[in-house]
Amino acid sequence: MMRSLIHNLYGLYFWVVTVILTLSALVLVAVLPSQTTRRKAASKVAGGLFRLTGSWPNVSGLTHLPKQASVAVANHCSYLDGILLMAVLPYRYQFVIKKEVTRLPLVHFMLRRLDMHFVDRFNPHKGAIDARKILNAANQGGSLAFFPEGTFRAEPGLGRFYKGAFTIASRNSMPVVPIVINGTRKMLPAKRLLPRPAILGVTITPVLNNGAPITDVRDALEQSRQQILQHLDETELSN
Secondary structure, three states, rough: OOHHHHHHHHHHHHHHHHHHHHHHHHHHHOOOOOHHHHHHHHHHHHHHHHHHHHOOOOOEOHHHOOOOOEEEEOOOOOOOOHHHHHHOOOOOOOEEEHHHHHHHHHHHHHHHHOOOOEEEOOHHHHHHHHHHHHHHHHHOEEEEEOOOOOOOOOOEEEEEOOOOOHHHHHOOOOOOEEEEEEEEHHHHOOOOOOOOOOEEEEEEOOHHHHHHHOOOOHHHHHHHHHHHHOOOOOOOOOO
16 A cells, blocks of 8 residues: 555656756757757756656666767657657757647647657558658658657567668668667556556667668668667567
8 A cells, every 4th residue: 555655646747857857858948049059958848757766777888889870769658758869868869759749839839849750650651751751851861750660559678660761771871779778668558547666777788780881771680689689678569
């Protein structure tokens, strides 16, 4: 009973902090004049959420991130994953996000101001248009961050990967960096409203093929899955 009460109080505190920081982020991204300053501010605000709630992750492997434009691919466990990577990764990374989030007007506005990319997973024509926009961003030297599972499930485990991120990396000769997120599903799984205390971790693994250009998209996809599974506290889903 006492433990449940503590968890509920923590969850309420977490959401209060989230609301306050989200409103602060909305103001900042609305008034700051450049993409760089907006992204820096958003990264600081995202980091503030985890610091103020005592859940700053254990981060390892930051030195594996290439200095040139690259494609980061991470497993997806929770709604918290994007915020966590925004706090940890350099602000140059633009996130590729499922288009369903555009149904939330304030969130859509904020992400557009941060120059994030949206992908329609259910309309092939619109999805192709979205893919061309992302390719254009890559052509202009932008670093991209994907959740190649597309979304997350209530069931723990690593799901199948879609090949979009790896195709873009191959076409633009961009290194691929697999990233492992642990703990966010324990903190806020799909069917729970209130977050609970959990130990979070972000492990940035070495770039595929020592940064050599990707020639086999399917092989790069499988290598990324295996590198993530080596550090993930969950198993592979049978799909």
